[in-house]
Amino acid sequence: MPRQFPDGFFWGAATASYQIEGAWQADGKGESIWDRFSHTPGKVKLGHTGDVACDSYHRFPEDIALLKEMGLTSYRFSIAWPRIQPTGRGAANRAGLDYYGRLVDALLAAGIRPFPTLYHWDLPQALEDDGGWPHRDLAGRFADYAEIVVRALGDRVKGWMIFNEPNIFTTMGYLLGIHAPGRRDPEAFLRATHVVNLAHGDAFRAMRAARGDLSIGTAFNMSAVEPASDSVADADAAERWHRFMNEWFLRPSLRGEYPEAHPKGLPESAMGIEAGDFARMRAPLDFVGINLYTRAIVKALPGDGGPLSLGVLPVGGVGGDAGPKTDFGWEVWPDALHQILVRISKDYDRPPIEITENGCSYADAPDARGVVDDTRRIAFYRGYLEAVHRAIADGADVRGYHAWSLLDNFEWAEGYEQRFGIVWVDFETGRRILKESGRWYGGVARANALPD
Numbered sequence: 001m002p003r004q005f006p007d008g009f010f011w012g013a014a015t016a017s018y019q020i021e022g023a024w025q026a027d028g029k030g031e032s033i034w035d036r037f038s039h040t041p042g043k044v045k046l047g048h049t050g051d052v053a054c055d056s057y058h059r060f061p062e063d064i065a066l067l068k069e070m071g072l073t074s075y076r077f078s079i080a081w082p083r084i085q086p087t088g089r090g091a092a093n094r095a096g097l098d099y100y101g102r103l104v105d106a107l108l109a110a111g112i113r114p115f116p117t118l119y120h121w122d123l124p125q126a127l128e129d130d131g132g133w134p135h136r137d138l139a140g141r142f143a144d145y146a147e148i149v150v151r152a153l154g155d156r157v158k159g160w161m162i163f164n165e166p167n168i169f170t171t172m173g174y175l176l177g178i179h180a181p182g183r184r185d186p187e188a189f190l191r192a193t194h195v196v197n198l199a200h201g202d203a204f205r206a207m208r209a210a211r212g213d214l215s216i217g218t219a220f221n222m223s224a225v226e227p228a229s230d231s232v233a234d235a236d237a238a239e240r241w242h243r244f245m246n247e248w249f250l251r252p253s254l255r256g257e258y259p260e261a262h263p264k265g266l267p268e269s270a271m272g273i274e275a276g277d278f279a280r281m282r283a284p285l286d287f288v289g290i291n292l293y294t295r296a297i298v299k300a301l302p303g304d305g306g307p308l309s310l311g312v313l314p315v316g317g318v319g320g321d322a323g324p325k326t327d328f329g330w331e332v333w334p335d336a337l338h339q340i341l342v343r344i345s346k347d348y349d350r351p352p353i354e355i356t357e358n359g360c361s362y363a364d365a366p367d368a369r370g371v372v373d374d375t376r377r378i379a380f381y382r383g384y385l386e387a388v389h390r391a392i393a394d395g396a397d398v399r400g401y402h403a404w405s406l407l408d409n410f411e412w413a414e415g416y417e418q419r420f421g422i423v424w425v426d427f428e429t430g431r432r433i434l435k436e437s438g439r440w441y442g443g444v445a446r447a448n449a450l451p452d
């Protein structure tokens with residue numbers, strides 16, 4: 001029997017501005033931290049940059065035609081802050097807003113829900129120069145930007161995400177230095193997480209005040225967490241990891257409090273917490289967006305794990321070895337998605353959930369006939385969609401699913417080496433080819449059911 005999905009379920013694909021748009025200096029756009037980072041030698045594999053990427057800034061009509069060809073009903077994209085405010089402050093750049101206006105109008109004309117994210121990591125460089133996310137002023141600046149965008153597009157766009165993966169951009173950008181802005185500073189990282197939480201609350205209220213009819217969420221990166229053994233120490237470490245990686249931004253927004261992740265209590269002064277902040281970070285989201293790629297198998301480590309561990313991260317390896325690996329080395333483990341959907345539904349009173357990203361990287365290229373026969377990607381989606389279907393049967397209120405990604409694109413520090421698309425892209429010419437996985441996924445979307 002085909003597994004039917006609920007009526008009105010959204011079938012979508014996701015992208016992000018810096019990963020696909022190119023046109024990094026077009027129409028008054030300012031420099032972002034990813035422009036600066038990718039232009040700095042040694043930061044991105046093979047010296048790749050997003051200067052041209054998929055050139056979606058110019059080719060977005062082709063992207064929309066592909067979505068339409070697959071019969072998809074939702075397109076998750078992101079808005080580049082430095083196109084709207086080149087230095088992160090002051091009046092809006094009309095040309096930048098107009099670009100997203102044209103994109104939105106074209107999606108609506110194609111019968112596809114525009115589903116934008118306000119921040120998918122391309123901070124205006126001028127704001128990083130003033131201190132970046134660890135600097136409290138950024139919360140208010142971000143809320144100003146959110147208000148500008150919602151006032152310009154909110155008449156036509158009803159579903160919004162504030163942030164993409166706050167845990168990843170703070171960890172990778174300020175703690176590990178693997179992503180822009182490339183800082184390795186535990187204290188700056190902790191402060192950044194708190195400022196992002198404040199910005200979340202401020203932006204939510206600014207958006208609500210600007211328009212009362214929006215559905216507002218955030219795309220949180222989550223991993224299902226399992227202890228490496230039956231020991232009490234591993235179980236404790238696993239629970240701390242869940243709270244720190246999965247709930248550090250969710251609980252502040254939905255509950256106005258931090259999860260208890262640190263064994264010695266919340267490091268309030270290191271985080272720069274001030275009176276009134278807990279109320280300020282509340283953002284009663286209309287839906288919870290979940291991006292899921294991995295499970296985490298967590299092991300307690302002796303000692304405190306050193307300065308980068310923050311007293312909460314001494315937990316050892318991430319990922320398992322039981323499932324096949326994608327080209328990125330990430331384990332294919334569909335049950336992780338079922339587990340996290342069920343846990344979040346239980347712990348947060350069954351919120352509406354959108355799966356905002358899920359996908360895999362495989363390098364399959366066109367054969368002599370121009371066909372990209374990416375059977376491993378089809379197997380991946382089949383497995384994870386079965387897990388979503390099972391979670392819905394178990395009570396999770398899942399409203400939509402977005403494949404990461406519509407297009408092969410600039411995969412951050414990995415450059416163009418990791419191909420996540422259901423559409424293959426020739427980065428020399430910009431040519432697009434729908435992969436076999438895209439055809440298969442389109443069939444699922446049109447039937448609103450997963451075939452046997």
Ligand code: FCB
Pocket residue numbers: 016019164165168221291357404411412420
């Ligand atoms: C997520 C990001 C997305 C993409 C995928 C593979 O963490 O949100 O931009 O890079 O991973």
